Amino acid sequence: MLVYVVRRVIYSVIVIVGVLFTVFAVARLTPVDPVKYVLLQTGRTPGSIDPVQYAQMRHQLGLDKPILVQFVVYVGDVLHGDFGTSIIEQGRSVGDIMGRGIPVSAELALMGLALQFIVGNLTGILAAAKQDSPFDRAVMSVAIVAGSVPQLVWGVVFIVIFAVQLRWLPIRGWDHPQNWILPVLTIGISGIAAYARFGRAVILEQARQDFVRTARAKGLQERGVLFRHILRNALVPIVTFVGPSFAFLITGNFVVETMFGVPGVAYYAINSSIHGDYPVMQATVLVIAVMIMAVNLLIDVLYGVIDPRIRLQ
């Protein structure tokens, strides 16, 4: 088990270094010269830039060093939690902005994940238990439509119905618990549908296995068959499914934070991207990438805990 976990961790570290390098390289690829950018910001015209001052600033920022040295310096800064300062919001450190955004985004994502995991899987189990009943058919038809309609559209529909027409819930904001309902519902609904469909399929697949027939043949009660044999085995693919659905959830975070004015990481990521605030943009992309890797690592480890066969591979 330890070897398995260590191997997974090493693999994640390699990927994160790759992400760091990509983000770093893209920032260096941009045609915008940061030195010129800063000098122009201080009121100089392109013609009046003093070459000596220009070279001096390049030296100060370390831009005259070889690219690999620059990369090592950059990684060192990031590891010390130093992401630089925001260009647009003068004087605010990127770390400070992240410190405020991460808890908000995590709250939204975790509430959405819990909603879709619990409601989705329960629906899937119920539908599978009553396979081909009218309930099953109705739930699956609704799930296909609900899962195919984009979150962007669900957000619009929920706002129009519950905030504008019925006036039950606020249109925007994140300060009060009643602010949370629509964003969490919007971020969770596609996932509820996806988990319901996937969970049902997995359970029906397991129910066809020989060991289920054996369990029934030896006189085990239906409840025991479901919990001890079918669900236990269905858990592996269901847990694996959290990985791809988490990536989907992140995309949802962007739509929902923008639509409902939730001040999370995604909100800052978009703002910084639109306004060319490179330090903030790089930090947000890194934070999100590390979050995705962490979740995938966690799932891989869980996967090994649930199913001992996987550790051996």
Next chain:
Amino acid sequence: MHAGSRVATQELGQEQGLGRPLKVRKNWQMALTRFRHNGPAMVGLALALFSIVLAVIAPLIAPYDPAATNFVNINTWPSRLHLFGTDGSGSDIFSITILSLRTSYTVALIAQGITLVAGLAVGMIAGYFGSWIDTVLSRLIDVLFSFPNIIVAILIAGTFGVPMYTRFGPAGRLYLTVGALSLFNWAGFARVIRSDVLRLRSLTYVEASIASGGSGRWIITRHMLPNILGIAAVLTSLGIGNALTLEAVLSYLGLGVTAPTPSLGRLIQAGQVYIDPFWYQFLFPAVVLALMVLAYAFIGDGLRDALDPRLQQQE
């Protein structure tokens, strides 16, 4: 019953004896029949074709100039004159909506075309050649697959958005949106193709072809490709719906196409300003997007059901 079946057998024998070939229905013909009998898939196909036709002829049938402003006529509710109402500057929302379909399809079809070609190529190379090539490509696919397109879009739009706009104008942002949708997107496609090629490789007839000296090119074009086209069609249909969604999402967030390019995402973004009480400006473009995406989801599901070999065995 018994006699009937004997007669049928005799007729069959006679036909064969006469050398007249039995009417053989090929796999794809049976799949087509199954697809035709799938209600949601046919509704989806009709909706998709309708939206494509609308996108093509939009400039001819748009009732108003989308750029025309009419400040006497701002924020009017949907009526016979303005099907989707007018926006905050008096422009006709229906005209902008159908013109937006052109942007949606331009972005989605180019991006999905790139995804299809790159995904097929990488998936087949990884699956067919195996060994270290497969290991390297699979790791790359796994990593790219785990990152949502939206992160790529943020990096790309944030880094190249302004320079591309200064150089190419609004079209520059359109190219960037296509790039954001296709740069990583082929990974998911390649993943499925790779596992399908691996499955096909172990089948007896492919092994037989390899054993009898079939060249790599022969095996790929004659044995692999025809069997992969089905799954590729399913993925492409679902992928178009996905690309339509992402274009709208990116444009809604301000990372996709920019003014004056019409886009459903930009319409939704603009409509949100006037949401209370003019919610129709926010809702109608979103419903159009939902219908298009649903259409491709239904087509994709229908194709999958029609092509699924397990269903063929049951018949």
